[in-house]
Amino acid sequence: MGWSSLFLLLCLSLTFFIMGSHQLQSSQTQVLLQLRKQLEYPKQLEIWYNNSTIDFCYLSSPQVDITCHDNSVTHLRILGDKPKRVVTNFHGFAIPNQTLSETFSMDSFVATLARLTSLRVVTLxxxxxxxxxxxxxxxLYSLEHLDLSSNFIFGAVPPQISRMVxxxxxxxxxxxxxxTFLIGLIHYQI
Known part of the structure; x- marks a missing residue:
């Protein structure tokens, strides 16, 4: 009986160690929750509401995909359901039911996103x-892929994007x- 109890204890300890070693860092979890708030709680992220039991790493659905490596987020994909380009002449102001509210700040959003320092792929x-x-x-210096398509981003592409080597x-x-904008020696027309 002593050996079986010891074996059971060893198995349980190993299980908790393995499960614990694949959990997302709490600071990264807080960043994801902050991003959810800045995106004004889209229905695609309803699964994040019960964050005490959810494992953000390897979370996957048709609209949301998160992948982690070494307890850090490396891939973040969130596909929204906002209308795609219903507006033909966008004048740079929030539009009810199409854009996020007037309180949304692109600077704050990008600064929050940049706190996920291991990000390689972002689709929003x-x-x-x-x-x-x-x-x-x-x-977002580690990014290899950035997709911000079908949103209401306007103006010029900042030249700082060329620092994303x-x-x-x-x-x-x-x-x-x-x-137009330049990245390296490649010229892009928008």
Whole structure:
């Protein structure tokens, strides 16, 4: 009986160790919850409400996908349900039921997102994100793929984006950008 109890205790300890070693860092969990708040609690993120029992790492649904490596978020995909380009002449102000509210701040949102320092892939599409693309975008220095398509981002693409040396894919279609921009030696027209 002593050996079986010891074996059971060892198995339980190993199970808790393995489960605990794959959990997301609490600071990263707080950043995800802050992003949910800044995105004004979209229905796609309702599963995040009971955050005490949810494992954010490897969370996957048709609209939301999170992948982690070494207890840090590396991939974040949130697909919204805001209308895609119903507006033809966007004038840079919040539009009820299409954009996030007037209190949304692109600078604050990008600064929060940049606290996920291991991010390599970000897709935030059709969420009603609006405003000029923040010049803080270069703080996402580990990004290899950035997709902000089908939102209400306007103005010029900040030149600081050229500091994102790992960036391989940049998808900004379905927004309201103007002008041209340079990344490295490649010239992009919007």
């Amino acid at each position: 599409s059709s969420l009603g994100i609006w405003g000029p693309l923040s010049d803080k975008i270069h703080r 790992k960036l391989q894919t940049l998808k900004l279609d379905g927004n309201f950008f103007n002008g």
